[in-house]
Amino acid sequence: MSDNTNKKKVKEHVRVTPRLIISYIVLAILTFLCLFFFYILIINSTRSHIQIQQGFSFLPGGHFLKNFSNVINDAKLPILTGLKNSLIVSTCAAVLSCYFSALTAYGLYAYDFKLKKAAVVFILLILVMPTQVSALGFIQLITKINLMDTLFPLFLPSIAAPAVFYFMYSYMQSSLPMELLEAARIDGCSEFKTFNKIVLPIMKPALAVQAIFVFVSNWNNFFMPALVISSNDKKTLPILIASLRSADFLKFDMGKIYMFILLAIVPIIIVYILLSKYIVAGVTLGGVKE
Amino acid sequence: MSEKDNKKRYKSVSYAKWGYVFILPFFLAFAVFQLIPMISTVFYSFFEYYRSGLKIIGPTFVGLDNYKELIQSDFLKYTGNTLLLWIAGFIPQIVVSLILAAWFSDEMLKLKGKQFFKTVIYMPNLIMASAFSMLFFALFSNIGPVNGFLISSGIAKNGISFFTSVGWTRALIALMNFLMWFGNTTILLMAAIMGISPSLFEAAKIDGATSTQIFFRITLPSIKPILVYVFITSMIGGLQMYDVPQILTNGNGNPDRTSMTLLMFLNHHLYSKNFGMAGALSVILFIICAILCLCVYSTMNEKDDSAPKKKKAKK
Numbered sequence A: 001m002s003d004n005t006n007k008k009k010v011k012e013h014v015r016v017t018p019r020l021i022i023s024y025i026v027l028a029i030l031t032f033l034c035l036f037f038f039y040i041l042i043i044n045s046t047r048s049h050i051q052i053q054q055g056f057s058f059l060p061g062g063h064f065l066k067n068f069s070n071v072i073n074d075a076k077l078p079i080l081t082g083l084k085n086s087l088i089v090s091t092c093a094a095v096l097s098c099y100f101s102a103l104t105a106y107g108l109y110a111y112d113f114k115l116k117k118a119a120v121v122f123i124l125l126i127l128v129m130p131t132q133v134s135a136l137g138f139i140q141l142i143t144k145i146n147l148m149d150t151l152f153p154l155f156l157p158s159i160a161a162p163a164v165f166y167f168m169y170s171y172m173q174s175s176l177p178m179e180l181l182e183a184a185r186i187d188g189c190s191e192f193k194t195f196n197k198i199v200l201p202i203m204k205p206a207l208a209v210q211a212i213f214v215f216v217s218n219w220n221n222f223f224m225p226a227l228v229i230s231s232n233d234k235k236t237l238p239i240l241i242a243s244l245r246s247a248d249f250l251k252f253d254m255g256k257i258y259m260f261i262l263l264a265i266v267p268i269i270i271v272y273i274l275l276s277k278y279i280v281a282g283v284t285l286g287g288v289k290e
Numbered sequence B: 001m002s003e004k005d006n007k008k009r010y011k012s013v014s015y016a017k018w019g020y021v022f023i024l025p026f027f028l029a030f031a032v033f034q035l036i037p038m039i040s041t042v043f044y045s046f047f048e049y050y051r052s053g054l055k056i057i058g059p060t061f062v063g064l065d066n067y068k069e070l071i072q073s074d075f076l077k078y079t080g081n082t083l084l085l086w087i088a089g090f091i092p093q094i095v096v097s098l099i100l101a102a103w104f105s106d107e108m109l110k111l112k113g114k115q116f117f118k119t120v121i122y123m124p125n126l127i128m129a130s131a132f133s134m135l136f137f138a139l140f141s142n143i144g145p146v147n148g149f150l151i152s153s154g155i156a157k158n159g160i161s162f163f164t165s166v167g168w169t170r171a172l173i174a175l176m177n178f179l180m181w182f183g184n185t186t187i188l189l190m191a192a193i194m195g196i197s198p199s200l201f202e203a204a205k206i207d208g209a210t211s212t213q214i215f216f217r218i219t220l221p222s223i224k225p226i227l228v229y230v231f232i233t234s235m236i237g238g239l240q241m242y243d244v245p246q247i248l249t250n251g252n253g254n255p256d257r258t259s260m261t262l263l264m265f266l267n268h269h270l271y272s273k274n275f276g277m278a279g280a281l282s283v284i285l286f287i288i289c290a291i292l293c294l295c296v297y298s299t300m301n302e303k304d305d306s307a308p309k310k311k312k313a314k315k
Helices: A002-011 A018-045 A049-053 A064-072 A079-110 A116-125 A131-144 A152-159 A162-175 A178-186 A191-202 A204-220 A223-228 A237-246 A254-287 B002-044 B065-072 B075-104 B114-126 B129-140 B145-153 B166-194 B198-206 B211-222 B224-239 B243-248 B262-271 B275-314
Strands: B047-052 B055-061
Touching (some): A018 A254, A018 B075, A018 B114, A018 B129, A064 A254, A079 A116, A079 A152, A079 A237, A079 A254, A116 A162, A116 B002, A131 A152, A131 B262, A152 A204, A152 A223, A152 B002, A162 A204, A178 A191, A191 A204, A237 A254, A237 B129, A237 B243, A254 B129, B002 B047, B047 B065, B075 B114, B075 B166, B075 B224, B075 B262, B129 B166, B129 B243, B166 B211, B166 B224, B198 B211, B224 B275, B243 B262, B262 B275
Antiparallel strands (some): B047 B055
16 A cells, blocks of 8 residues: 555646547547437437427537426326336345345355365356246246236346355455354254344445345346236336337437436436445446355 | 364355345345246247237137247248348458457557557447437438538438448448447457466467467467457347347338348337237347356356466466
């Protein structure tokens, strides 16, 4: 650390290099690309259909509330039910996958048994296997057990989440001392209680990060829900957006379309703005931690 | 070390069953929701089983006929589309990410606002792909603001009909994939570069190496395992490409199905209840993904091997 600060002090006298200027320009362009589309989205969600047709403007119009109430009151595209369904599915998926992945990771970390090594290798092998390849059998199965067109098939499979498991497993290896568990055992704590009362609180940072990622990926999930859900009152947001797309586009109130997209992504953006530090730090932990 | 081992062995006498109890829900859920469906998917791939009007035909065993029929249909075309769309997004993504990661991790450069830039470039990754795609459709449609701008500024007098042009549709899909993933890749690569022992860089600087030389001779070779990891996981992501082209082209991959990806094809068969063909397609996808999974597994093992070395070097 002290070495670093020394370096910085020395370099403060160095002039701005062409390389620095180029990097700022490139970063500015990329930042523009990332933000500009959302800027247009926000602006256009505040403008009426006619204003949008007249051409693009950098200034917001005054139709935010009108568009908002138009979207909320459209019975054909029930966005409030969509928000509610997406929230239920994403929350349940996040809770289930975090709890059971931590439980599995704990089982494989703290206990020694015959199939332990095989189980770890197996989970790592299926770590990046897409679930879509078994979609056909999945649909057949949930048709048979009468869960078609319900929200359950959208979050129950989250109990087995290899990526979340891998994250929890790595986290335990770096920050869950076995001595602590032994101490709990000596104090007469049962195995389940040890997990719930001692391990879970220690895992809080890992749980929080993974909960966010699972929540977001389920919030955005489109492939499976579109196959499972058919009735209007169970549709999640991505399915509603798909039906927005397949509706006759030219007849639509454009202000309403922009408002709808905005409402679908706003919850995630708010979460991201509040927690971006942890989320960005969590990316590397989840993906390529040694 | 040996003491710890002893402790563990002692535990295994009385607590082994808890290990099984704790991992049971995971493996049970995996068996019910993934393994059994996968087996029945393979099973259906050998049967003629589809819906014709209101009538269900089959299931009758037809051997490998579904696979033959699949290869003869547009399967190869859609495989080509998927690969093309993936590569068109991946090349700019990896180039930009490498450059940004090198800049972000370069102490000499004195870049300010790193946290801000990282936050901004990662954001599109969290946006709902279908909403993002819908936004692009609204912006680039014939009556959208992009065409409005092109006409009013005189760049293109009649505007550009983006979604009837093969090139533009593909380019927009690639652009969206690029925007959604370059931030993620940058952060991964940056972490990898930060993990390289600083003494390597210092030695190179003392020897008078330029930053370009350092990048190509030290940074790139050192992060090779993570580059391989990024490449393969991105390829698996590319095979799964669905939301963006599905919404952008309303599920038909137009113009002329040139933006139809493999998963859109699968969805099409599932939706029209042509289970035999969907099964065959799933099995082919499964085999490709299984090979890629093995590659990921081996890169992870490589990393595990190199990890202790890195730690030693740091000390």
